[in-house]
Amino acid sequence: NVSAQDKVYELKFAWNDIWGPKFRASQVYRPCGEMQRMVHEATNGRVKLKIISKMFPTGQLLESVATGKADAADLAMPWLSGTYPLLNWGIIPNIVSADPAEALGEELAVYEDPKVMEILDKRLKEVNLKFWFVTQWDPANGLWSKNEIKTIEDFKGMKMSVAGGFYGNLGAKNMGASAVAITSAELAPAMMTGTVDGVLTSLGYGYSIGLAKVSKFYTLTPLNPTWTAYTVINRKTFDSMPADLQKALMDVGKQLQRMVCLSTTAEYVMSLDTVALSGVQRNSLPPAEQKKALEKVKVVEEKWLKDTGGKGKELLKAINDAVSRYRNCN
Structure with a gap:
């Protein structure tokens, strides 16, 4: 038998690839992209992500991960805010700043807050999901x-x-x-x-x-005021992994959401000049x-x-x- 320390876990990642290459927030999920590479490095190859573009329609992704048809996915939640058990709050006005450059940092702080994550994780567990990380987009306000x-x-x-x-x-x-x-x-x-x-x-x-x-x-x-995708993992899949791999995945998630926040903020600031010139x-x-x-x-x-x-x-x-x-x- 292969020991837990030697076992390789292959996860099917259902990528909601509907935006094309224009958006860095989505492109971190692409094959050989930042997410796949960072997971490989952090786990020494013990977790392999198989990225499958458009494996399921957008509206079916949450259910597909919860039922184990896919092991993980990125969920474009603003369309379904509050109607799914993710309790997505980003559509509510006046929580974060109306200025996207400020709002992006404030929103990231929310997803790094222990109390917030405790509540979200408890709710997700009820439907067999594990929160992994968020990718923040240019606010659609x-x-x-x-x-x-x-x-x-x-x-x-x-x-x-x-x-x-x-x-x-x-x-x-x-x-x-x-x-x-x-x-x-x-x-x-x-x-x-x-x-x-x-x-x-x-x-x-x-x-x-x-x-x-x-x-x-x-x-x-x-x-x-915000536009953010949740990245989730099937809870049973996550729980089946040894503690060191669980920690490695969560650490990668924290790095990815900070990286995407900085990237999206930079994209927004550069867009200001581009639009002004137009x-x-x-x-x-x-x-x-x-x-x-x-x-x-x-x-x-x-x-x-x-x-x-x-x-x-x-x-x-x-x-x-x-x-x-x-x-x-x-």
């Missing part, structure tokens, strides 16, 4: 538009494409806009023809799909209007707490405490 947004009244009647699914649409609706469902490939043409008046998405992604060519303004809003004007709501907007979108947090129950309330307190500690340290 900016509104690309032809018309300048100066007040909360400017959102009224606006036809808006909203990233973030149900909760994002709920917030936009409460600000007076109507949500319009359009595929990513059709967003720029839809803006050009007037099918939509605005597109709520990230700076870098919006630029990459041509929104800068059909927009004059990019305005930060309280909606969708002629698009970046704006924020004036303080008084921002305050009004935050009042309007409180409904998102209220609905999230109702959907997640007592576990959500406990998690939200731990998250706010973690962000406060991070800000005090800075």
